[in-house]
Amino acid sequence: xxxxxxxxxxxxxxxxxxxxxxxxxxxxxxxxxxxxxxxxxxxxxxxxxxxxxxxxxxxxxxxxxxxxxxxxxxxxxxxxxxxxxxxxxxxxxxxxxxxxxxxxxxxxxxxxxxxxxxxxxxxxxxxxxxxxxxxxxxxxxxxxxxxxxxxxxxxxxxxxxxxxxxxx
Numbered sequence: 001x002x003x004x005x006x007x008x009x010x011x012x013x014x015x016x017x018x019x020x021x022x023x024x025x026x027x028x029x030x031x032x033x034x035x036x037x038x039x040x041x042x043x044x045x046x047x048x049x050x051x052x053x054x055x056x057x058x059x060x061x062x063x064x065x066x067x068x069x070x071x072x073x074x075x076x077x078x079x080x081x082x083x084x085x086x087x088x089x090x091x092x093x094x095x096x097x098x099x100x101x102x103x104x105x106x107x108x109x110x111x112x113x114x115x116x117x118x119x120x121x122x123x124x125x126x127x128x129x130x131x132x133x134x135x136x137x138x139x140x141x142x143x144x145x146x147x148x149x150x151x152x153x154x155x156x157x158x159x160x161x162x163x164x165x166x167x168x
Contacts, residue, residue, distance in 0.1 A: 012139040015111060016146070022159055024152035029145045034138075035106025037071045049134035049147040054108040056097050056121075059087040064100060068110045068164070069126035083167050084124070102140070109137040110153060111146075113162040123157060123164035130166070 010018075019026055029047050034040040037053050044051075055067040055075065063086060069075065077089045094105050101108070102115035113123060129135060129150055136147050157164055 010114060010140075012141050012144060015114060015139045018114070018159075019146075019148070019152070019156060022152070022155055024148055024155060026146050026148040026152065028139075029147065031143060031145065033106070033143045034145070035142050040071070044145065047136055047145055047147055049136040050129065050132035051136050052110070052129075054110065054137070056092040056101065056108050057089050058092045058096065059084075059089050061087050063087075064092060064096070064121045065089075065124050066101070066108070066110065066113065066121050067124045067126075068129065070128055070132075073126055073128070080167075107138050107140060107142040109140065110157065110164075111137055111139055113157065113160050115140075116162065119161055121162070123162045125164040125166050127166045127168045 016028065027048065031045065032043055034044055040051060051071040052068055053071045053073065057065045057067055065084070067075065081087070081089050097103060097105060097108065100116055100120050101112035103109065103112045110123060113121060132150060134147055135150050135153055136145050138144060139146050
């Protein structure tokens with residue numbers, strides 16, 4: 001179990017060490033900053049795995065979600081509101097993102113839940129992720145990409161006390 005009480009706001013190096021302690025097999029790729037899906041497609045080169053998009057969302061009642069989906073998945077926020085049974089969704093501000101997940105826009109990742117030990121943010125994964133054996137994500141900064149098994153990501157999410165809810 002990953003204890004985060006004294007690790008909130010951890011570095012990418014410590015995060016990689018935590019993944020290795022959980023015995024999650026991963027590959028590390030260094031590249032120029034890739035703050036958007038479009039930039040990633042243009043500059044990432046060949047990195048093994050399903051590339052993800054991550055949306056930090058909040059509703060009008062201040063509840064927050066981290067939506068993780070394949071990078072080309074179209075997201076209909078109105079439909080998502082119905083599936084989540086929540087109020088009107090919008091993108092969370094940079095300040096809120098920094099406060100709860102300790103990352104900047106362009107570096108959002110499911111791994112950022114390590115910085116939310118009080119579980120303010122609910123992880124929502126597109127069910128299609130389970131169809132792919134390997135996924136990619138940034139380790140808290142967008143000039144590094146990790147390639148890891150989906151089972152490893154799920155193991156991490158459990159250890160970080162953020163088991164994802166799956167939606168189609």
